[in-house]
Amino acid sequence: MLGIRVRVERRAVTPTWLLAAASALSVASALLAISALFWWYGVDPLLAYRRIFAGAFGSTYGLLETLVKSIPLMLCGVGLTIAFRALVWNIGAEGQLLMGAVAATAIALFVPGIPKPLVLPLMFLSGFLAGAAWGVIPGVLKAKFRADEVVTTLMMNYIASELVNYLVYGPWKGPEEWGFPYSSKFPKYAWIPTIPGTRIHYVTLALAVASAAAAYLLLMRTTIGYEIRVTGGNPDAARYAGMNYFRTVVLVMLLSGGLAGLAGVGEVAGIHHRLRYPSGISPGYGYTAIIVAWLGRLNPLAVILTSILFGGLLVGGDAIQVALGLPIAVVNVFNGAILLFVMGGDILTRYRIRVEWRRGR
Amino acid sequence: MSWIPAVESALNAAVRAGTPLLYGTLGEIYAERSGVMNLGVEGMMIVGAVVAFGVTLHTQNPWIGVLAAALAAGALALIHAFLSITLRANQVVSGLALTMMGLGISALLGKRYIGTPLPNSLSPTPIPILCDVPIVGPMFFRHDPLVYASLVLAPLLWFFLFYTKVGINIRSVGENPAAADALGVNVYLIRYACVFFGGLLSGVAGAYLSVAYAPAWIEGMTAGKGWIVIGLTIFSMWSPLRALLGSYLFGGVTALQYRLQPLGVSPNLLAMLPYTFTIIVLLVGTSERIRKRVGAPSALGIPYVRGEKP
Numbered sequence: 099m100l101g102i103r104v105r106v107e108r109r110a111v112t113p114t115w116l117l118a119a120a121s122a123l124s125v126a127s128a129l130l131a132i133s134a135l136f137w138w139y140g141v142d143p144l145l146a147y148r149r150i151f152a153g154a155f156g157s158t159y160g161l162l163e164t165l166v167k168s169i170p171l172m173l174c175g176v177g178l179t180i181a182f183r184a185l186v187w188n189i190g191a192e193g194q195l196l197m198g199a200v201a202a203t204a205i206a207l208f209v210p211g212i213p214k215p216l217v218l219p220l221m222f223l224s225g226f227l228a229g230a231a232w233g234v235i236p237g238v239l240k241a242k243f244r245a246d247e248v249v250t251t252l253m254m255n256y257i258a259s260e261l262v263n264y265l266v267y268g269p270w271k272g273p274e275e276w277g278f279p280y281s282s283k284f285p286k287y288a289w290i291p292t293i294p295g296t297r298i299h300y301v302t303l304a305l306a307v308a309s310a311a312a313a314y315l316l317l318m319r320t321t322i323g324y325e326i327r328v329t330g331g332n333p334d335a336a337r338y339a340g341m342n343y344f345r346t347v348v349l350v351m352l353l354s355g356g357l358a359g360l361a362g363v364g365e366v367a368g369i370h371h372r373l374r375y376p377s378g379i380s381p382g383y384g385y386t387a388i389i390v391a392w393l394g395r396l397n398p399l400a401v402i403l404t405s406i407l408f409g410g411l412l413v414g415g416d417a418i419q420v421a422l423g424l425p426i427a428v429v430n431v432f433n434g435a436i437l438l439f440v441m442g443g444d445i446l447t448r449y450r451i452r453v454e455w456r457r458g459r
Numbered sequence: 460m461s462w463i464p465a466v467e468s469a470l471n472a473a474v475r476a477g478t479p480l481l482y483g484t485l486g487e488i489y490a491e492r493s494g495v496m497n498l499g500v501e502g503m504m505i506v507g508a509v510v511a512f513g514v515t516l517h518t519q520n521p522w523i524g525v526l527a528a529a530l531a532a533g534a535l536a537l538i539h540a541f542l543s544i545t546l547r548a549n550q551v552v553s554g555l556a557l558t559m560m561g562l563g564i565s566a567l568l569g570k571r572y573i574g575t576p577l578p579n580s581l582s583p584t585p586i587p588i589l590c591d592v593p594i595v596g597p598m599f600f601r602h603d604p605l606v607y608a609s610l611v612l613a614p615l616l617w618f619f620l621f622y623t624k625v626g627i628n629i630r631s632v633g634e635n636p637a638a639a640d641a642l643g644v645n646v647y648l649i650r651y652a653c654v655f656f657g658g659l660l661s662g663v664a665g666a667y668l669s670v671a672y673a674p675a676w677i678e679g680m681t682a683g684k685g686w687i688v689i690g691l692t693i694f695s696m697w698s699p700l701r702a703l704l705g706s707y708l709f710g711g712v713t714a715l716q717y718r719l720q721p722l723g724v725s726p727n728l729l730a731m732l733p734y735t736f737t738i739i740v741l742l743v744g745t746s747e748r749i750r751k752r753v754g755a756p757s758a759l760g761i762p763y764v765r766g767e768k769p
Contacts (some may be wrong), residue, residue, distance in 0.1 A: 139567060187551050245741040248498060248551060249690045253734040256683050260734075264727035385559065392552060427566030427678065434502070434560030438538065441548040441556065 103454040112447045117395055124443030125393075128436040135431065141422050153417025154410030160417075162296045166369070168409030169299070170195065170361035170380065172306040174387030175394065175401040176313050177354030182396050183317060184350045185330040190236060190251025191358040192384025193258035194229035196376055198359025199366040200262060201228035203270070203281055203373040206288035206366075214287040221288065222305075222363050229359015230352045232258065237351030241344040247351075255384070259376040266375055281373040290368035299368025302360065306405075309357055313398035326350060358384060381412065381426065389437050467597040469714060474598055474606065475672065477710025479504070479664040481609050483688035484695060484702040485616055486660030490536075492620065492697055493653035494633035494758040498554025499539050500661050501685025502561020503532035507665025509565040512572055512676040519579045521670045525605070528666035529659040535561060536658025537651075544650045547762035562679065572676040580674035581605060603671050605663070610703075617699035629653060633756035636763040646763050661685070683734065690737040697755060705740075712736050 133143030154164050174191040181188040201224040205217065212220060236250035265271075265281070272282035290299040317323040329336040329346045337343055365379050366372065373379070390408050394400035415429040483500050490497045497503075507528035515524030539557050542548040581603040590600040599610065620626040629649055631639040636646045664684075669676055687709060695701040716729040 135564070135567070189555065239738070239742060243742050245738070246689070246693060249686060249693075249741060250738050252683070252686045253690070253737050256734040257731045260727045260730045263730075264725055267727065268725055388552075388555060425566040425570050425678065427563050430559045430563030431567065432563070434556045434558070434563055437552065437556035438542065438560065441542055441553055442546060444548060445546050 101455070105452045105454065107450060107452060109448060109450050116447050120443045120446045121393060121395075121440060123446075124439040125436055127443070128432075128439035131439070132431060132435050141424070146418050146422060149418045149421050150411070150414030152414075154414035160410075160413055162298060163413045164406060164410040165303070166297045166299075166409070167383075167412045168405040169303050169306050169364055169368075170383040171387050171390050171405035171408055172402060173302070173309060173361035173364070174354075174358045174384050175390035175405050176306070176310045176398045177357035178387055178391035179394065179396045179398050179401055180313055180317065180326065181350045181354040182391055183330045184326045184346055185333065186237070186240065186347055186350050187248045188233060188236075188251050188351060188354050189248050189388065190233060190254050190384070191354065191361075191387050192380060192382065193251070193255035194232045194355040194358035195362040195365070195380055195384050196255075196258040196262050197232040198225035198229040198362025199373060199379050200258075200265065200362075201225045201359070202363040202366050203265075203284075206284040207270070207282060217288050218290065218301075218367070221367055222360060225359040225363030226356040227359070229362065230356035233351040233355020233358070234348055237348045237355075240351075241347040262373065262376045262379070266373055270373060272372070279375045279378075284367065284371045288367060289371055290364065292368065297369060299364055302364030302368055305360055305364075307402060309360075310398045310402050313353075317398065322346075322349070358387075381429070386412070386429070386433055389433050389440075392437065393440055463593065467594060469711070469718065470594065470598040471601060472714035472717070473707050473711035475602065475710065476713040477706040477708075478602075478606050478609055479667045479672065479684060480688055480691060480709050481613065481702060481706035482660045482664035482667060483685060484691045484706055485609075485613060485699055486657035486664075487688055487692040488695065488697050488699055488702060489616070489620070489629070489653045489660075490657035491692055491759055492633045492756055493629050493650045494636060494756055494761065494763070495540070495543055495650050495654050496550045496554065496760045497536065497539050497543075497557075497654055497657055498551060498689060499535065499557025499561065499685075500554075500657075500688045501681055501683065502558035503535045503658050503661035504561075504665040504668075504685045504688075505565040505679070505681045506535060506561045507532040507662030508669040508680055509569040509572070509665075509676060510662070511666030512577065512669040512674075513568065515579055515670050516572070516575065516577060521579055521581045524670055525663060525666040529662035532662025532665065533655050533658035536654050536661070539658075540651050540654040543762060544647055544654070547764065550760050550762075558685065566678050569676045569678060573678065575676065577670060577674045581671040605667050605671055613699050613703045620699060630756070632763075633758055636758050637765075640763070640765060646765075650763075661688075664688075687733060687737050690741050694740045694743070709733060709736065 129147065136143040136146050154160050174195060178188060178191060202221040205221045205224050232254055236247045236254060239245040239250055240247040266279040270281045272280055274282065290301050292299050317326060325336065325341045325346055328339065328341060329343065333343065361383065370379065386408055390401055390404045394404040411432055412429060418424055419426060419428065483504060487497060487500055510531040511524040511528035514527040515521045518524065535557055539553050542553040543550045583601055583603050586600040590596045620629065628639065628644045632644060632646050632649045640646050665681065668680055673680065691702065691705045691709065694705045712733050716732055719729055720726055
């Protein structure tokens with residue numbers, strides 16, 4: 099007699115190919131689920147996806163725009179991988195990005211007497227510091243007072259957003275802007291140069307790619323990175339091993355906030371050349387970056403790829419908004435659904451099904 | 460005593476603004492007491508808001524709207540329950556995903572309702588005699604029925620959680636699921652039920668916003684209230700009675716915004732108030748000493764697997 103036994107067991111290690119395959123399968127399932135929503139809403143899903151794909155990757159312009167939108171996603175996403183690795187849930191990249199934009203604007207418009215060649219470097223520096231400060235506050239509150247960082251970082255997003263609103267409707271409103279909630283235009287020397295004929299502000303792009311590589315080295319090849327990963331794996335063990343919990347939490351918040359701040363500098367100095375109302379600076383890059391980081395399996399190098407993928411989704415999303423009359427927030431449906439399915443798909447990577455043939459007695 | 464009417468109207472506004480927070484917090488308290496953190500409140504709330512608005516508009520009955528909102532948000536909560544309880548996925552990320560989904564779907568569904576008036580909204584029905592008591596009358600007894608229901612619900616849920624067998628089971632599942640399981644308590648069932656219940660109440664919270672408070676559909680109208688609920692749950696120390704206090708305190712801060720605006724303070728700076736207040740309140744509510752004393756659910760956020768150490 100032959101017996102078959104099917105067992106579901108936990109995997110000790112998950113091969114990389116399986117992670118990639120599970121991710122791809124999950125994204126595909128999410129797109130399928132969203133197409134049901136489209137269909138129900140009265141939009142032909144095939145048409146919608148064709149438009150999204152054509153919009154993002156089907157033309158040179160689309161490809162370039164995809165790259166443009168991937169820059170802030172990459173910077174924020176890389177930062178979030180560092181924080182999430184330490185099990186610090188920084189949901190505040192959006193606010194940290196906005197604070198970076200505010201600091202860059204302050205340097206560009208309101209600090210006189212800086213030698214022109216120094217203006218841009220100072221904008222990046224101040225943007226990094228402002229984003230870092232906006233991240234360090236919840237970091238300290240978490241490490242010292244156990245204040246839940248998910249809530250505090252989110253609250254800081256709303257506060258940053260109201261601050262930007264206050265500035266562009268109030269004291270920083272440009273007198274020559276026809277009543278729009280914009281600051282004055284930055285002087286030319288405060289613009290990040292772009293690749294001619296495109297909107298790619300390459301300095302920020304280079305920073306983003308470099309930060310991904312640096313974050314990878316930091317996490318995988320240094321003692322600090324080791325401490326970050328141990329803290330994320332088992333905070334108590336990290337403490338028993340004498341690792342400084344406070345320092346680790348504050349450091350990851352500083353780095354992830356700072357990188358998000360750089361993204362904000364890139365948006366105002368590379369694209370808009372002025373401070374605008376919050377959703378005019380970022381259509382939620384800081385939130386999308388959470389998925390970028392998660393789908394990249396918290397690997398900074400993989401984030402380069404996932405940020406380009408989601409950059410494309412944003413460009414494609416713009417395309418279907420215009421063509422099919424869908425609201426801007428439809429991008430959120432994609433974000434949420436993909437994230438839910440990726441989490442569901444993870445079960446495939448954590449367990450395996452074993453079929454055993456046994457000879458009966 | 461010319462200040463009395465001003466105080467009365469301020470307290471009335473505080474309770475009105477606090478009611479959606481109260482519904483959301485009561486629901487989240489139950490979910491977290493059972494050991495599941497659901498950060499999707501914002502998303503469930505806003506789906507509740509749009510569903511309540513649409514259904515009320517079509518059926519011309521706000522109560523059917525409220526019921527539909529509760530069920531829609533409950534269905535979303537079940538997604539989170541499935542991911543976090545059955546698949547043992549990360550609860551933080553799953554809740555975030557739920558919020559994003561909710562914000563997106565509500566915008567999609569609500570596009571046709573922007574700017575539409577709601578003829579059958581829930582309007583205040585003062586309770587005779589009680590509403591004429593100074594201070595207390597305007598504060599509690601000049602509202603719509605959903606406010607009255609929440610006033611009854613909070614003490615009921617408190618009693619249920621602390622003084623009934625099911626309530627004790629809920630708390631034990633959130634405290635030590637393995638021990639509860641050994642005693643024959645169905646851990647999964649209780650967690651599913653509590654998360655679903657939390658979803659129902661989040662839906663009612665959203666419904667309150669769109670059919671009573673506003674009454675209108677505005678994209679993104681929850682504006683972070685679902686996140687404030689998460690903070691309030693901690694501030695309430697997972698007690699439905701303290702949730703009353705916390706919600707009205709926050710309602711008061713929200714209402715204060717509109718009172719200070721005529722004095723020339725920038726509306727944007729005032730809008731920061733509730734968010735700043737949430738952060739401050741978290742600091743007070745989460746010190747280790749206090750957590751220990753009030754008995755924060757120890758197994759919060761940790762999936763349960765029979766026979767496996769967490």
